């Protein structure tokens with residue numbers, strides 16, 4: 001069976017992808033630097049679950065460390081690389097753009113160059129809807145303008161996408177870019193809205209909302225993202241970009257109402273000024289992924305939110321202790 005290197009394996013999305021791959025019988029090497037940008041207990045929790053799966057093994061390494069990558073590629077026969085490692089977070093990228101260029105852009109380059117040197121022909125790259133900036137049509141197709149990114153995060157991801165194209169064009173690497181749209185699900189990131197809202201509502205703390213809450217998002221359930229990634233792994237396009245996004249758009253205010261019902265408590269909302277780096281809306285046009293990957297999101301927002309709140313309540317004895325960044 002094929003052996004796949006998945007970077008960012010202890011992260012929210014990477015862990016789900018590793019789990020799906022192992023479930024389908026792939027041999028999976030999960031790589032992660034286990035950084036502490038958020039509470040590492042969430043990463044340990046995900047890794048503990050992965051380490052029970054046959055075919056999965058973990059290597060702690062950083063994709064900015066060229067020597068570490070060289071040793072991994074020299075010692076393992078790889079069939080594909082799925083690069084999910086990266087520093088996410090629109091706002092953090094405003095404070096520390098260098099971190100984003102290093103992990104998201106240089107890290108991707110390091111992996112692509114290892115693929116070139118070690119003849120690994122298949123590369124999948126995680127990117128983001130943030131590349132579309134704030135003037136995109138809704139729903140947004142892959143062909144929309146990406147020349148006006150709003151923050152260094154989007155710039156670092158656009159550069160990684162273009163590096164994939166250059167390595168495809170120069171060295172024949174089969175590269176697919178996957179632009180994820182606001183992913184949610186159990187054991188998600190504590191800096192993202194859904195995790196924060198569940199915790200704050202459950203604890204009766206003020207629910208901080210940037211802007212007036214009318215901004216909308218096309219939330220995508222994490223398992224759907226993993227399914228789309230595996231679909232892309234099974235195809236060869238040369239170079240291609242796909243949106244992977246949910247089909248239901250919801251305002252932040254309506255999202256809070258849904259979470260209130262699931263948690264069974266009322267939110268005390270505190271509106272704050274909108275951040276300049278934030279987009280007012282996102283919603284994917286997934287016509288291309290439907291046609292070429294035979295992919296569409298299967299988990300509804302209501303079902304996904306229920307699973308996420310259920311997970312939180314089950315794990316609340318330790319998760320409620322996680323500091324929200």
Ligand SMILES: NC(=O)c1ccc[n+]([C@@H]2O[C@H](COP(=O)([O-])OP(=O)(O)OC[C@H]3O[C@@H](n4cnc5c(N)ncnc54)[C@H](O)[C@@H]3O)[C@@H](O)[C@H]2O)c1
Nearest residue numbers: 008010011012013033035062063085086088128180182183
């Ligand atoms: N969650 C979303 O809504 C979303 C939306 C669009 C795109 N993305 C992209 O998907 C990817 C995964 O996001 P996530 O939400 O799972 O975030 P996450 O922070 O939970 O996962 C990223 C993982 O990568 C690891 N990592 C970071 N830099 C690394 C490095 N230099 N070397 C090795 N490992 C490193 C981190 O330790 C972490 O475990 C990111 O590239 C992100 O930009 C996420």
